[in-house]
Structure formats: structure tokens, C-alpha cells
Amino acid sequence: MIELLSRLRYRSEGPDIDFKSAQYRFNGGSEVDKAEMLKDILAIANSWREGPGYILLGFKDNRPHPAEVVGIQDSIDDSRIQQFVNSKVKPKLTFSYEEHLYEGMTVGVITIPKQKRPFYITNAYGRLKSNVVYVRRGSSTDEAEPPEATAMAINDDGRKELKLDLSVLTPQNEALPSTFAHKYLRFAERFPDFVRQREPSGPFDIHVYSALERDNRDFWREYAEYVRVDEALIEMQFVLVNQSSTQLSNAKLEVSVDALDAQSFELLPGCDLPKKPEADWNLASRLTTVQDVIERQSRALQIDERGPTLACHIRLGSLLPGEQGRSETLAFIPHAPGAFRLRLRILGSELPEPLEQEIVIETAGEVDSLNFEQFKQFVREQRLANQLESAE
Numbered sequence: 394m395i396e397l398l399s400r401l402r403y404r405s406e407g408p409d410i411d412f413k414s415a416q417y418r419f420n421g422g423s424e425v426d427k428a429e430m431l432k433d434i435l436a437i438a439n440s441w442r443e444g445p446g447y448i449l450l451g452f453k454d455n456r457p458h459p460a461e462v463v464g465i466q467d468s469i470d471d472s473r474i475q476q477f478v479n480s481k482v483k484p485k486l487t488f489s490y491e492e493h494l495y496e497g498m499t500v501g502v503i504t505i506p507k508q509k510r511p512f513y514i515t516n517a518y519g520r521l522k523s524n525v526v527y528v529r530r531g532s533s534t535d536e537a538e539p540p541e542a543t544a545m546a547i548n549d550d551g552r553k554e555l556k557l558d559l560s561v562l563t564p565q566n567e568a569l570p571s572t573f574a575h576k577y578l579r580f581a582e583r584f585p586d587f588v589r590q591r592e593p594s595g596p597f598d599i600h601v602y603s604a605l606e607r608d609n610r611d612f613w614r615e616y617a618e619y620v621r622v623d624e625a626l627i628e629m630q631f632v633l634v635n636q637s638s639t640q641l642s643n644a645k646l647e648v649s650v651d652a653l654d655a656q657s658f659e660l661l662p663g664c665d666l667p668k669k670p671e672a673d674w675n676l677a678s679r680l681t682t683v684q685d686v687i688e689r690q691s692r693a694l695q696i697d698e699r700g701p702t703l704a705c706h707i708r709l710g711s712l713l714p715g716e717q718g719r720s721e722t723l724a725f726i727p728h729a730p731g732a733f734r735l736r737l738r739i740l741g742s743e744l745p746e747p748l749e750q751e752i753v754i755e756t757a758g759e760v761d762s763l764n765f766e767q768f769k770q771f772v773r774e775q776r777l778a779n780q781l782e783s784a785e
Contacts, residue, residue: 394502396700398495401447402460406532408440414453416465416501419474427477428519434478435521436529437505438486438512439537439545445746446529450501454532464498474503481514507745510545511537555743556636559646561629561735561752564663564722569629571753577729577760578621584765587612587672607674615670617768620775622667622726627754630663631720633739635712642742644709644718649702653753654731660703662694663722694721730756 404410411433418426437446452460471490479485488505511526521527526537526545537545561569589608609615631648635641652658693708709718727733732755739748763771 394493395495401449402452405456406454408529409442409444409446411437411448412452412454412460413448413450414463416450416467419469420467424519428521431478431481432521432527432534434488434503435512435527436534439510439526440529445507446505448503451498462496462498465501468492481518482512483515486512509549511542555641557739557748558634558636559737559739560632562632564628564630572755573627575756575758576624577758578624579762580617581762581764584613584617586610609670609672609674612670612672619667619669625726627725628663628722630722631707632717633709634717635714638714641712644712645740646707646709647738648705649736651734653734656727656729656731658728659726660696660705661724663724666724727756729760730758
């Protein structure tokens with residue numbers, strides 16, 4: 394919600410957004426006071442828009458600059474607003490009211506999803522007329538003409554509800570488990586350079602190295618990073634199936650992770666996972682070309698580090714009825730055991746508001762701090778275990 398507020402305050406008032414510098418006089422207010430809130434909600438609900446509409450309380454319109462955060466003083470319970478609005482409005486209107494702390498001040502957010510219109514009140518209330526459709530035009534509220542109210546109903550009847558199915562799978566196309574047992578490695582010292590010991594073939598032997606033939610001095614450090622990531626890695630992919638009879642355009646998936654036990658973690662595109670290093674230094678494998686940079690920037694899966702929390706944005710394109718979109722793999726690397734919540738948001742041109750779901754995964758295991766000698770012993774034991782497993 395904080396990220397959403399930061400985006401909305403940079404927009405101007407219009408059919409889908411209204412800034413209010415003060416809280417509505419709802420608690421102890423007169424009919425006229427409460428009718429003001431009711432009118433604003435009806436106007437946004439009936440507006441011509443594609444996505445959800447918002448009334449932001451505690452924001453002062455400051456165009457062309459971002460809305461100024463001034464905060465609200467009074468708190469209103471969402472259940473009271475719900476009861477009040479739906480006791481007056483026909484048909485039943487879906488909306489929500491939340492209060493949040495934003496930039497040190499309390500603000501309120503009324504969210505009104507796109508839904509079938511028109512909405513109106515059957516009995517006059519305050520200064521509101523009965524059976525009149527109030528609609529937001531630009532930054533003002535007006536009464537809709539009868540043909541416009543009819544057009545609303547026709548337009549919204551043409552919309553078909555989308556049915557989407559989102560699966561979170563392993564790279565092997567199996568359902569992602571809810572529990573994992575891993576080992577979490579930390580390194581107590583900087584590992585030394587790798588230098589291969591070469592025995593001279595004779596008393597006068599001198600080995601001449603070519604430009605591409607020399608030891609990879611970072612081998613131990615790169616190998617430690619490779620093992621650290623591999624031991625804790627949880628790799629996943631996302632499959633979105635359009636089970637509707639209409640197309641979903643510009644489908645996008647947003648993935649964010651909450652560490653429920655305050656542990657740190659990393660998110661990486663699966664193609665950026667560290668590769669198993671080679672002891673020989675190879676110039677060709679380390680060159681980054683312009684084409685590499687362009688391909689990285691145009692990937693359908695991108696990690697966004699600009700917000701307060703890491704997020705992953707996945708573009709899935711347009712999905713025809715019955716079609717599925719499959720993402721590249723996302724690498725999730727926890728640094729310690731604990732519980733994590735994955736928040737998933739599906740967006741698309743035909744969706745009036747994002748579809749959201751959550752999954753919780755539990756990670757268990759030990760955190761080991763290793764010095765260089767202990768790391769080498771860990772690798773030897775790991776190789777032996779793999780050999781025994783292969784023999785079986």
C-alpha cells in the first residue's frame with residue numbers, strides 16, 4: 394500500500410482519483426456531511442475508467458507537483474462505512490476503507506474496484522437526489538444524463554469475468570513444496586588466491602604462459618559463492634493459465650517476499666545464478682558484450698531493487714482463452730532459516746484490479762560459519778556423499 398500511495402500522489406485528480414485534505418465528517422456528522430462522502434464514492438464508482446478508483450484522505454492536491462501529505466485527525470471504522478453506504482446504494486457496491494501511516498502521518502484510502510454500474514440511491518439523502526447517477530468527470534462530480542447511465546450498463550454487461558489459475562512450480566514442473574531443509578553458509582575470512590602447484594620437468598624447465606592460460610586466482614572465492622548459493626537455493630517458476638473465454642492482454646505478475654522472522658534473503662533471475670567456476674582463467678567467458686547488456690535489460694523477468702523491499706516483475710504478454718504463460722525461473726536464496734511469505738499480484742488490461750494471492754514457505758536448517766580449511770573439508774564431505782548417492 395505504501396508503494397501504491399507513492400505512485401498515486403504523483404498523479405493528477407481525474408475520473409479514478411480524488412484527493413481530500415481532511416477526513417470526512419462521518420463520526421457525529423449530519424446527513425449533509427455524510428452525503429458528501431456518499432456522493433464522492435458514487436461518483437468514483439460510476440466513473441469511466443479501466444482500473445480501480447481511489448479517494449485519498451489526508452492528501453492536498455498540489456498539481457503540477459505531487460500531492461502534499463497533510464494527514465487526517467479522525468479515524469473511521471471500515472465496517473461502519475460499509476454498513477452506511479450499502480444501506481443506501483443500489484446495487485451493492487464493493488469498496489474498502491483503510492488507514493495507514495505514511496511519511497509520519499495518518500492517511501485514509503477508499504478503494505473502489507471497477508464493477509458493473511450504474512450505482513445510485515433510492516431515497517434522497519442530504520443534498521443527494523434519489524435515482525440520480527452521480528459520475529466523476531475529470532476532477533469534478535456531475536449528474537449523468539439518462540443515455541449515459543444506460544450506456545454504463547451496456548458497456549459493463551459486455552465485460553466477462555476473467556478466470557485465471559496461477560501455479561508456483563519447481564524447475565522440474567512439480568508443485569513448489571511448502572517446507573525446505575537447507576544449509577546456510579557464511580565465511581569467517583577472506584579465502585586466499587588459488588595458485589596451482591606445478592612441478593618442473595627438469596632443472597632448466599621454464600613454463601611460459603599464454604594470455605589465455607593462467608590460474609583463476611578467484612577460484613576459491615567463486616567456488617565458495619557457488620556452494621553458498623547452491624546450498625540455500627529455492628528455485629521456482631510461475632505458470633498462469635487463462636481459463637476464461639476472453640483474452641487477457643498485457644499480463645504481468647509481481648512477486649514480493651516478506652521475511653516473517655526478519656531474516657535476509659536474495660532474489661535473482663535463474664539465469665543469473667553463479668556458474669560452477671573453473672580453475673583455469675578464461676577471458677572469453679568473462680567478457681560482457683553490448684548484446685549481453687541489451688538482452689539483460691529486455692528480459693521478461695526483472696528484479697526491482699528501487700522500492701523498500703525487493704520485488705520481481707514478470708511480463709507474460711497476452712494470453713488467449715485456454716493459453717498459458719510460463720515464466721523464467723526465479724531464484725530465492727534465504728540467508729537463514731525461518732518463514733517467508735510470497736505475495737503474488739496478477740495484472741492485466743482486462744482486470745479491473747490486481748488479483749492477489751499469498752503462499753508461505755518454511756525453511757529449516759543450520760547456519761554454519763566456515764573458515765577456509767573448514768570449507769574445503771565441507772566440500773570433500775559433500776563430494777563423498779554425492780559419490781555414495783550415485784553408487785546407490
